[in-house]
Amino acid sequence: MASEVFDYDAELRLHNEHLRAAARVGSGDQVLDVGCGTGLTTREAARAAVDGGALGVDVSASMVARARLLTDAEGPRNATYQQADAQVHGFAPARFDVCISRFGTMFFADPVAAFTNIGRALRPGARMVLLVWQARDRNEWAAAIRESLLPKPPTPTPKAFSLADPSATTAILTTAGFTDVDFTDVHEPVHYGPDADTALDNVLRLLKFDDLLTPLTPAAADRARARLHTTLAAHDSGNGVHFDSRAWLVTARTRSGEAGS
Template identity: 75%
Template structure:
């Protein structure tokens, strides 16, 4: 993407992490990274004015707040395991005066939601790490009324996501030994359409559909900002933590070069492919 103008980041009423003030920039800004993807999720969700919406893996709550604004006589509940992200989510909801938003720190795989309560469940990249996906989606399904909709945004295969392959290569020493496969669920665990449809069908969902989403991810307005942003991602911090000091510095140098090659002049972008998955509770 370095030889062409990158996409313009759409305007947003939501502040970015950098706009929160001193002491509030430690969290990686997923909202900025995924802003173009967010447009697809919102369009697919089609939140109704009276919907009760459940948002799985809500992070700092942007998708929850957007759902709440659409559900003017309904409500939105955001669930996440991260206390720091939920703290920011609650602060933003208070600042924006949204009375129909609540958040709960919980593991959606096992949390006891009110039965058959929600009209719609959404998730923006929040459902790929379930240890037992059939059990997890069965639990989520129990919180949905019959015929309620499920709308997920998940990554396609790793080799279709430049952000994953290019950034990992830059932080990993060159070796002839292939990387071992992940030991458990990873960000691409719902990439295979047949496997994922089987999971959702076994969990009690029907009418499963997949829609291709081809948008870049965004890491910042320039290379320096993108470098700091990427190193806030835990998975990349872990890669560096396993290296000695000299090798880690070489990896940082490669990372800067990789980011610079993707600096379009209007931001640092990497190609990505995702699925919008929709289904209905049986």
């Protein structure tokens, strides 16, 4: 399974350090991890919450299955997982002290409904800490990789950047019942592998990029892969293949005296 799942943890290692520091998970906290992927952020939160616990949720069955396997192998025992859509899942009310998400909240069909639902699961005054991408034009990886595969790519969907505008995102979170919304700039590179060959395999494992090759003839697909390899090689610093990126670290709280509603 490991070879079939893109290694987001390696790609986002530096971003993850910012998320962990901002979350400030306490020893007795109960933590909700939205879009947990293969569970690294859930396991880290659970290790900090030694007298509490962490629940990771993700819509991907394969990601959740991998998270459970990794946790069975390395612990901790207070990390658990559930395949669920956080937008509509019936969480126990006022259960969690902290909600974290590493690039897992940009794809909601109805973000106000989603964050309202998440807010109901949080206790009064609970913290929420999110990493979300800034605008597409501030993220080198978003254009460079796609354009190397297809010189004239189709207009991409904006979902990955749906929370990029601080004003719009503040309005969403405020409407959903959160307060004290704040944004911190995170300027770190994303990592695709130790060398261009490995990075090529990793990037093509990302379904969205692989799908771009599907309509092409075999010869055209080979040319696209060659262009991508050239782009990746140009970003090989000798310490791995990196692309510039900008993200927001978004923090907020549920209102004191009431869970998010």
